Amino acid sequence: MVQLSTGDMLRAAVKAQTPVGLKAKAVMEAGELVSDEIVSGIIGDRLDELGSETGVIFDGYPRTQAQAISLDAILEARGRKLDHVIELEVDEDALVDRITGRFTCAKCNEGYHDRYKQPAEEGACDACGSTEFKRRPDDNEETVRTRMSEYRAKTAPILPIYEARGIVSRVDGMADIAKVTAAIKAILG
Numbered sequence: 001m002v003q004l005s006t007g008d009m010l011r012a013a014v015k016a017q018t019p020v021g022l023k024a025k026a027v028m029e030a031g032e033l034v035s036d037e038i039v040s041g042i043i044g045d046r047l048d049e050l051g052s053e054t055g056v057i058f059d060g061y062p063r064t065q066a067q068a069i070s071l072d073a074i075l076e077a078r079g080r081k082l083d084h085v086i087e088l089e090v091d092e093d094a095l096v097d098r099i100t101g102r103f104t105c106a107k108c109n110e111g112y113h114d115r116y117k118q119p120a121e122e123g124a125c126d127a128c129g130s131t132e133f134k135r136r137p138d139d140n141e142e143t144v145r146t147r148m149s150e151y152r153a154k155t156a157p158i159l160p161i162y163e164a165r166g167i168v169s170r171v172d173g174m175a176d177i178a179k180v181t182a183a184i185k186a187i188l189g
Ligand SMILES: [Zn+2]
Pocket: 105, 106, 107, 108, 109, 110, 125, 126, 127, 128, 129, 130
Protein backbone atom coordinates (compact mmCIF):
# COMPACT_ATOMS: atom_id res chain seq x y z
CA MET A 1 0.00 0.00 0.00
CA VAL A 2 1.09 3.56 -0.64
CA GLN A 3 0.90 6.17 2.09
CA LEU A 4 -0.71 9.39 0.87
CA SER A 5 0.15 12.38 3.03
CA THR A 6 -1.73 15.49 1.90
CA GLY A 7 1.16 17.73 2.97
CA ASP A 8 3.70 15.74 0.92
CA MET A 9 1.35 15.54 -2.08
CA LEU A 10 0.74 19.28 -1.98
CA ARG A 11 4.46 20.03 -1.95
CA ALA A 12 5.03 17.53 -4.78
CA ALA A 13 2.21 19.00 -6.92
CA VAL A 14 3.59 22.51 -6.45
CA LYS A 15 7.05 21.29 -7.44
CA ALA A 16 5.76 19.38 -10.47
CA GLN A 17 3.76 22.48 -11.51
CA THR A 18 0.59 20.51 -12.27
CA PRO A 19 -2.52 22.68 -12.88
CA VAL A 20 -3.72 21.98 -9.33
CA GLY A 21 -0.20 22.51 -8.00
CA LEU A 22 0.01 25.94 -9.62
CA LYS A 23 -3.33 26.88 -8.10
CA ALA A 24 -2.14 25.71 -4.68
CA LYS A 25 1.09 27.66 -5.05
CA ALA A 26 -0.77 30.92 -5.78
CA VAL A 27 -3.03 30.40 -2.75
CA MET A 28 -0.13 29.60 -0.42
CA GLU A 29 1.91 32.55 -1.66
CA ALA A 30 -1.02 34.80 -0.83
CA GLY A 31 -0.77 33.43 2.71
CA GLU A 32 -4.12 31.66 2.51
CA LEU A 33 -5.06 28.12 3.44
CA VAL A 34 -5.36 25.65 0.59
CA SER A 35 -9.04 24.91 -0.01
CA ASP A 36 -10.66 21.49 0.24
CA GLU A 37 -11.26 21.70 -3.50
CA ILE A 38 -7.54 21.96 -4.23
CA VAL A 39 -6.71 19.15 -1.80
CA SER A 40 -9.40 16.97 -3.42
CA GLY A 41 -7.91 17.68 -6.85
CA ILE A 42 -4.47 16.64 -5.68
CA ILE A 43 -5.74 13.42 -4.12
CA GLY A 44 -7.73 12.56 -7.25
CA ASP A 45 -4.70 13.14 -9.49
CA ARG A 46 -2.52 10.97 -7.28
CA LEU A 47 -5.07 8.12 -7.20
CA ASP A 48 -5.29 8.21 -11.01
CA GLU A 49 -1.52 8.12 -11.22
CA LEU A 50 -1.29 5.07 -8.94
CA GLY A 51 -4.09 3.15 -10.63
CA SER A 52 -6.92 1.23 -9.05
CA GLU A 53 -4.85 -1.86 -8.19
CA THR A 54 -2.72 0.02 -5.66
CA GLY A 55 -4.03 0.21 -2.11
CA VAL A 56 -3.59 3.52 -0.31
CA ILE A 57 -3.38 4.78 3.26
CA PHE A 58 -4.61 8.32 3.83
CA ASP A 59 -2.42 10.14 6.31
CA GLY A 60 -3.67 13.41 7.78
CA TYR A 61 -6.85 13.24 5.71
CA PRO A 62 -9.78 13.63 6.01
CA ARG A 63 -9.57 16.07 8.91
CA THR A 64 -13.02 17.62 8.67
CA GLN A 65 -16.55 16.55 7.84
CA ALA A 66 -16.35 18.48 4.53
CA GLN A 67 -13.20 16.56 3.60
CA ALA A 68 -14.83 13.24 4.57
CA ILE A 69 -17.67 14.02 2.15
CA SER A 70 -15.17 15.03 -0.56
CA LEU A 71 -13.20 11.83 -0.06
CA ASP A 72 -16.32 9.72 -0.58
CA ALA A 73 -16.95 11.56 -3.86
CA ILE A 74 -13.32 11.20 -5.00
CA LEU A 75 -13.36 7.46 -4.32
CA GLU A 76 -16.82 6.86 -5.73
CA ALA A 77 -15.88 8.58 -9.00
CA ARG A 78 -13.13 5.97 -9.34
CA GLY A 79 -15.18 2.98 -8.26
CA ARG A 80 -13.26 2.74 -5.00
CA LYS A 81 -14.20 2.90 -1.33
CA LEU A 82 -12.72 3.06 2.15
CA ASP A 83 -12.27 -0.42 3.60
CA HIS A 84 -10.96 0.50 7.04
CA VAL A 85 -10.64 3.45 9.37
CA ILE A 86 -8.17 2.85 12.17
CA GLU A 87 -8.26 4.94 15.30
CA LEU A 88 -5.03 4.86 17.28
CA GLU A 89 -5.95 5.52 20.88
CA VAL A 90 -3.29 7.39 22.82
CA ASP A 91 -2.88 9.33 26.02
CA GLU A 92 -2.42 12.99 25.10
CA ASP A 93 0.52 13.65 27.44
CA ALA A 94 2.29 10.58 26.09
CA LEU A 95 1.66 11.81 22.57
CA VAL A 96 3.24 15.17 23.36
CA ASP A 97 6.23 13.33 24.81
CA ARG A 98 6.58 11.20 21.68
CA ILE A 99 6.12 13.96 19.14
CA THR A 100 8.37 16.55 20.78
CA GLY A 101 11.23 14.00 20.98
CA ARG A 102 11.12 12.68 17.45
CA PHE A 103 13.66 13.33 14.72
CA THR A 104 14.56 11.68 11.43
CA CYS A 105 17.61 11.00 9.30
CA ALA A 106 17.88 13.83 6.77
CA LYS A 107 19.06 11.38 4.12
CA CYS A 108 16.93 8.21 4.41
CA ASN A 109 14.11 9.37 6.75
CA GLU A 110 14.71 6.64 9.35
CA GLY A 111 12.86 7.71 12.52
CA TYR A 112 14.50 8.31 15.91
CA HIS A 113 13.58 9.64 19.34
CA ASP A 114 15.48 11.55 22.03
CA ARG A 115 14.31 9.22 24.78
CA TYR A 116 13.13 6.02 23.09
CA LYS A 117 15.24 5.36 20.01
CA GLN A 118 18.66 6.92 19.80
CA PRO A 119 20.96 5.76 16.96
CA ALA A 120 23.16 2.84 18.10
CA GLU A 121 26.22 4.94 17.36
CA GLU A 122 25.74 8.50 18.57
CA GLY A 123 25.24 10.98 15.75
CA ALA A 124 25.13 8.44 12.91
CA CYS A 125 22.04 6.93 11.27
CA ASP A 126 21.65 3.16 11.89
CA ALA A 127 20.26 2.63 8.41
CA CYS A 128 22.53 4.71 6.17
CA GLY A 129 25.31 6.19 8.33
CA SER A 130 24.39 9.79 7.56
CA THR A 131 25.25 12.29 10.30
CA GLU A 132 22.55 14.79 9.32
CA PHE A 133 19.23 14.68 11.15
CA LYS A 134 16.16 16.86 11.01
CA ARG A 135 13.20 17.84 13.16
CA ARG A 136 9.85 19.25 12.07
CA PRO A 137 9.55 22.86 13.26
CA ASP A 138 5.93 22.23 14.31
CA ASP A 139 6.88 19.36 16.66
CA ASN A 140 6.76 21.53 19.78
CA GLU A 141 4.37 21.17 22.71
CA GLU A 142 2.22 24.21 22.00
CA THR A 143 1.62 23.22 18.38
CA VAL A 144 0.93 19.60 19.32
CA ARG A 145 -1.65 20.69 21.95
CA THR A 146 -3.32 22.95 19.37
CA ARG A 147 -3.39 20.06 16.86
CA MET A 148 -4.98 17.81 19.50
CA SER A 149 -7.72 20.31 20.29
CA GLU A 150 -8.38 20.75 16.57
CA TYR A 151 -8.56 16.97 16.27
CA ARG A 152 -11.15 16.81 19.06
CA ALA A 153 -13.19 19.67 17.62
CA LYS A 154 -13.11 18.89 13.90
CA THR A 155 -11.79 15.40 13.19
CA ALA A 156 -13.13 13.17 15.98
CA PRO A 157 -16.73 14.13 15.07
CA ILE A 158 -16.38 12.42 11.65
CA LEU A 159 -15.74 9.01 13.22
CA PRO A 160 -19.49 8.31 13.65
CA ILE A 161 -19.90 8.58 9.84
CA TYR A 162 -17.52 5.64 9.47
CA GLU A 163 -18.84 3.84 12.55
CA ALA A 164 -22.25 3.75 10.91
CA ARG A 165 -20.61 1.85 8.03
CA GLY A 166 -18.98 -0.61 10.43
CA ILE A 167 -15.44 0.10 9.20
CA VAL A 168 -13.85 1.65 12.31
CA SER A 169 -11.30 -0.38 14.28
CA ARG A 170 -9.50 0.80 17.39
CA VAL A 171 -5.90 0.06 18.21
CA ASP A 172 -4.17 0.72 21.51
CA GLY A 173 -1.55 3.22 20.37
CA MET A 174 0.13 3.10 23.80
CA ALA A 175 1.42 -0.43 23.16
CA ASP A 176 4.91 -0.95 21.78
CA ILE A 177 5.63 -0.61 18.07
CA ALA A 178 5.59 -4.37 17.38
CA LYS A 179 2.18 -4.80 19.03
CA VAL A 180 0.66 -1.81 17.25
CA THR A 181 2.03 -3.07 13.93
CA ALA A 182 0.62 -6.56 14.51
CA ALA A 183 -2.79 -5.15 15.48
CA ILE A 184 -2.96 -2.99 12.33
CA LYS A 185 -1.85 -5.89 10.12
CA ALA A 186 -4.56 -8.08 11.64
CA ILE A 187 -7.20 -5.45 10.79
CA LEU A 188 -5.98 -5.09 7.20
CA GLY A 189 -5.95 -8.89 6.93
ZN1 LIG B 1 19.68 7.41 7.35
